[in-house]
Amino acid sequence: MSIETQTQHLFLRAALNLPVERPPVWIMRQAGRILPQYRALRAHFPDFKAFVKTPEAASEATLQPVDELGVDAAIIFSDILVIPEAMGLDYEMVESKGPRFPKVIEHAADIAALDAGQIAADRLEYVYEALRVTKKALDGRVPLIGFAGAPWTILAYMLEGGGSKTFSKARRFLYTEPVLAHILLQKITDTTIAYLKGQVAAGADLLQLFDSWAGELPPAQYRMFAVPYLAQICAAIPEVPKTVFAKGAWFALEDLAEVPCQIIGLDWNTTPAFARARVGSDKVLQGNLDPCALYADNSTIELATLEMLRTFGRQHIVNLGHGVYPDTPLEGVRTFVNTVKAFRYDSI
């Protein structure tokens, strides 16, 4: 698909701030457990990581929501934790509990022992292959999104060894070992840049950075330990539009305005008016219906979706304010997508 054809896609036109008749819609975690065909596919892989590492399977999971829901973009099925693994910090995915790292980062020597940059990114050939297979199968129907975790979020997993209620181990590290924290963040950043360049070479049309634990940091720390690395990554990959989704980082929107990305993702706490006043007029906003709204009846979902469309106005890519929850009724998801697809800006 040439650049020219690509930019005719609604999703990429919206991402580049070109005129569109309606906002595009996709859903974080659309490739996943909400779809029966995903659950059937997943049943063949008792091990989640084996699934992620099988390009044909990852590609099939990526295509399913495009076929089933008619979303305006595909997002490659993978996990943000492939980066720590590629750097030498292995993890297990514990069913219904989440990731667990048998070994965590504690000392300077642990950080020194990590690989970084191209040598680590080269271990992620299975993701590039999944992107190539998917790109071919999509045959230009919709653009393909690549992604990675943001450096602060990856550091948090590396220090905590999994999810956490407070992330106090990772957060305390920024106070007690600020120099080591910066060294580790730079190694993660170098790896992420090489990885995302590989994704673009393999066919990703847009890249999203997920800063899932952004909301855990005080504003001054987010400015110091997160924003500069997001900016480095975005600046290093001028070839495609970039989205930064920093969940809970309402307090950092002025800082994110300076990051050379085109799109800012919003969680369901942050109103578009609040965000727009802080990120300026150039950025496109992505989001942000509460994923719990999709448990309601169809007319409630439709009203909530239309209200969201009204408050965002133009320069909007529709999504939920967080990944869709695995037990969301498929009918609710369809109502959400179809309400957006039936909407036209000139009707308001």
Added chain:
Amino acid sequence: MSIETQTQHLFLRAALNLPVERPPVWIMRQAGRILPQYRALRAHFPDFKAFVKTPEAASEATLQPVDELGVDAAIIFSDILVIPEAMGLDYEMVESKGPRFPKVIEHAADIAALDAGQIAADRLEYVYEALRVTKKALDGRVPLIGFAGAPWTILAYMLEGGGSKTFSKARRFLYTEPVLAHILLQKITDTTIAYLKGQVAAGADLLQLFDSWAGELPPAQYRMFAVPYLAQICAAIPEVPKTVFAKGAWFALEDLAEVPCQIIGLDWNTTPAFARARVGSDKVLQGNLDPCALYADNSTIELATLEMLRTFGRQHIVNLGHGVYPDTPLEGVRTFVNTVKAFRYDSI
């Protein structure tokens, strides 16, 4: 202790917006695992709930941080989950995991079966007795804080059956069963009012409402399902100053400005300038050092504390932005408290 004597206490003068030479300081979860004497006392009670229900033990835990750290207020040692239990929904405290409710609220009949108001609050005599014993032992040294969970947070526990990563069961209930949600919130509110009146009668000098899961709701839902109940509770108890700590509810500060409380608690994400611009000039602000700062060395803690004091200015009660973490070094806690106690407004 007469009203006249009470208002001579630094903490109550600050709470009532009267002139003070420095801000008072206390710490959420100060009565707890950071103190070796608490851990020794706790060792006598394998069952957490038996501990909470023994007034002499709860009182001793309440007094320990006053003696050991020299904080400017005591807060009664108890748990916000005594309310669901008193309403007929029992819970267990699972060591190092948190609370678990064997039975949760699912249907209208479950809500109808709950007791509410005075009949439920009367079951909390053990808390009132702990307050009376503590008040006597304090002998006017520092004021005594009573507390309860905010109705939305209590509803969340009643529906989830414990903590949760997403609180999606509780949140979806607001979309799918809004009328039942309001009925349940009103029953919790009625019980909380009777309970807090009982706490004041037993000697509480100030009351704090903890809305721990406030940040999980979209702004419109927080306005609908949380704020009116906070307002009801505060309006029903004019006798003492009230603090509302709605963690993560930065988006609701304009709404909280209308709640008849004197003090608004801030988490570590929210700067005092942001909050002050939204709550107006009357409220006192409480908070908000990142609890993780207390893991740092003493000079880092001192600098961070002084920076916080500078940014808040007057109308400030010092605290952390969240409960102190159980493994925080006692020396860090002392440095925090002593830095505040050595500070004088006229020195800046």
